[in-house]
Amino acid sequence: MKGLKFCALVLSAGMLLSSCGGNMNNTGKGSLIGAGGGAALGTLIGTLASSNKGKGAGIGAAVGVAVGAGVGALIGKKMDKAKAAAQQVENAQVESVTDANGLQAVKVTFDSGILFNTSSSALSSNATASLAKFASTVLNVNKDMDVAIKGYTDNQGWKNSTAAQSVQKNMDLSLQRANSVSNYLKQCGVSPTQITSVEGLGEADPVADNSTAAGREQNRRVEVYLYASEKMIQEAQAQAGN
Template sequence: MNTKIISRLTVFALAGALLAGCATEQGTNTAVGTGVGAATGAGLGAIFGGGKGAAIGAGVGAAVGGITGYNWQAIHNKLSGATKGTGTQITEQPDGSLKLNIPSSVTFDTNSYAIKPSFAPVLDQVAQTLAQSPEVIAQVVGHTDSTGQPAYNQTLSVNRAQSVVNYLSTHGVAPQRLSAQGMGSTQPVADNSTEAGRAQNRRVEIYLRATAQPGQAPK
């Protein structure tokens, strides 16, 4: 078999193994993710562009690896401590984001978008986390139950999400790293015909996403 073909097959096999390594839980150390991404990118670049292609591929791969290997576990642990006893659920999402699902018993009173005192410790920890992780951004999404008119619920959900963004902004988070969205009652997670279900649907979700390699500010 042609030596060049063998070399390319070897690199493909190596790249596949390295990519498999990238598919571990996001608790993986960032440095490992970056290194694996760089190696994978370099290998693929070498196939298509020789030495120059390897250098370019390594740069691209490092960026991908830096996000894939982002150490969410440390952030998860910090947030878990601050949200203990609040009913907040913290889950890792398929797209690589970390979601905080905060129930209505903690966030806002009925028909109000004024942040409750019980919500402040959770938001304080989110603000601290963002301050310590400049490559992370936050998307805040407000939800209501189906009680009331859809237009009213939509406006209320937007105002609640914006209240959270305003709170984080006044606690040191740059506005360009924050976004607010209201979904009204359009995305229920439980049955709106029961009080227990409506309580689950009245919620605030905060998504944390890495947009750059650690140490780099998001563009």
């Protein structure tokens, strides 16, 4: 029996991963995740997601219940709409990711070169225009989605600083930048309760090669994640049960 369960789990995971490589939208992916059902598949998805740095691993608190196909499809449909709206925001790089519950989420990356001047956490005029549109057309029309904000830097050292001091300064700068984004979004009407976490991760989780200027530019970034709140999940469960 255990062998059969394991085979079913592997088969479900294989179906999920192969579909993600194609053109399936979030609605379809969400339905597939839910159909795989249960807590075991959700755990596997979470494990796979956590192995992909910067792909949304750890976003959201696990609700501790199995998510059905209907719930996954309903949430996936909403995420599709949020993703499409975010793609219309200038300077935003948008992709689909998986949250801690195995549900579809949206990751929006803003290049720090667009957001900030070197070694500064003050938002540029380009940044405020992009963030204002992001707030009005995405976050403020999806208030049932929680938001997590993460700031990152490259690994370049600071003048007249030791290696350890540079690491800490990069950590501090990344948090200041993440807070700048969070504070401006709130000024644009985003509810403080919608933004569930703001983190500065410094040099951690580079997405490109820090040995090149182009790579360092990609690593200097702020990521904003939209994922299903517990309330959104509960409402989807109630709707799917009707």
